[in-house]
Amino acid sequence: MTQTEDKEKKRTSVERYLLKHEIEKLEAKRSHNMSTSLISLYIPPGTRLSDINSQLRDEYGTATNIKDKNTGKAVQAAISSIMSRMKNLSSPGENGLVIFCGITQSNKVEYFLINPPEQIGIKLYLCDYVFHINHLKEMLESKKRYGLAIVARGGATIATIQGSRLNIIREEDSYVPGKHKMGGQSQARFQRLTEEAAQRWYTKVAGMMNEAYLEDNPVEAIIIGGPALSKAQYLENKELDYRLREKVIGIYDVGYTGIVGIRELLDRAQSKLTDFELVRERLLTQKFMENLGKDTGLATYGEKQVRDALERGAVEVVLVSEDVDRVNLVIKCEACDYQKVESVRTKEYSDFVKELSSKKCPKCNEDKVHIDEEKDLITELNELAESSGASLEVISTSHEDGATLYGAFGGVAAILRYKLYEGY
Ligand SMILES: [Zn+2]
Known part of the structure; x- marks a missing residue:
């Protein structure tokens, strides 16, 4: 196993979710007056922070020459903020550091420090009206990709x-x-013709696989399913690229084709696919549904029930659908005492923030409303889980089991350590 794989594995679904959420928030930020005054700073591991400091001092000086005085001042405010906070840092850490800072829509200097999940490969200092998050976004994508045929x-x-x-x-x-x-026709002639047709078919499939698994972004490994005879015949086909042949790590008996067959293959090849969230997520969701179906008393669902079980320390693992995530935002006005709590889906977050920045306060009509505080449901449940010794898994809805968790069970469920209620 390579080092990156190892690290990727250690990252839990919650950590991935939190970073994704953080990136979504950063993506929604704009500079206060659309000037190029938001700083994105990527510091690779091994960089001397004193070098970054002197670079920042230079940039501070250069900012004096910016034509628009407000922009210059905003850049300088951001640089000062970064420099004062960097005093508390001793090194960029094993993966490096990413810092975002500047005066945003909130009219305040906002500062974000991110410990990236993978090593930062670039050194970057950039002023723009947005934060540059693409390099971080790329890290969220799992790179490991297998072919299933x-x-x-x-x-x-x-x-x-x-x-x-x-x-x-x-x-x-x-x-x-x-x-x-x-x-x-006669049996012999018929058999010869069907055999030829079968060979042509396997040649065609080999071509399909060469195209899908070798071109552009080649897969790391291949798992093949099918009826016993077909697989063997197929692997002998000369059209199948030798590089693909070497990547085949498992062959399984599967009775169907189509999505049903692929699901059967996922189940059979489980032991070879433990690195994939898809397989882990399906196993957990299936375990929850099995307990529910067998009435063991070890499964519960619904936000209220799960919170209750967590508070009583009865939860082994919380399953939360990534689609339920809500952010509770405390909206305040700087000019008066207006305050409101809004619950927003993460996916709508960025639009909400954009809209808010153009809104006037409903009480005093000033455009001074901003987000004062925010907390999302998954973060909150995760904190609860951590304090009661439970784990939490964020389950995507990209597969059928995850979609069921969201659709039929409201997206919040738990597998319990012990029965909470007798006669369940
Ligand atoms: Zn107001």
Whole structure:
């Protein structure tokens, strides 16, 4: 296992979620007057912070020459803020550091420090009216990608698995006649013709796989499913690129083609796919549903019930659908005592903030409303879980089990350590 894989594995679904959420928030920030005064600073590991400090001092001086005096002052305010906070840092850490700072829509200097999940490969100092988050965003994508293929006489399904996502790339039927059907022809001739048709079909599938798994972004490994005979015949096909042949790490008996077959393959190949969130998430969700179905008393769902179980220390693991995430925002006005709490979905967060910046206070009509405080449901549940010795998994809705967790159970569920109620 390489070092990056190791690190990727250590990152929990909560950490990934929190970083994703943080990035969404940063993405919504703009400079207060749309000037190029927001600073994005990427510091790679091994950089001497004293070097960064002297660079910042230079930039501070250069900012005096900026034509627009307000922009110059805003840049200087951001630089001062960064420099004063950097005094408390001794080194950039093993992955480096990313700092974002500047006067945002809130009309205040905002400062964000991010410990990136992977090593920062670039050194960057940039002033713009937005924060530059693309390098961080790239880190969120799991890089490991496997090919999953169902190969049968009757059809083929070419798919990939990456992180928590399953992508069906191609699905095709073969029209190879069944083996035991008698055409109007003699048995021998019929068999020869169907065999030829089958070979042509496997050649076509080999081409489909070469295209899907080798071009652009090659997969790391391939898992093949199908009826016993088809797989063996297929792997002998000369059209299958030798590089793909070397990547096959598992062959399993699977009775179906299409998405049903791919799901069967995921179940059978579980032990080879433990690095993928998709497989971990499906296992946990299935365990929850199994307990619920068998009435063991060890499963509960609903925000209130799960909170209750957490407070009583009865939870082993909390399952939260990534689609339930809500952020509770405390909106305040600087000019008067106006205050309101709004609950916003993370996906709507960025639009909400943009809208807020153009809104006037409903009480005093000044444009001084801003977000004073924010906390999201997943962060809150995670803190509760941590304090009661439970773990929390964020479950994506990109697969069927995750979609069921969200759709049928409201997206908040838990597997319990012990029964909370007798006669459950
Ligand atoms: Zn007001």
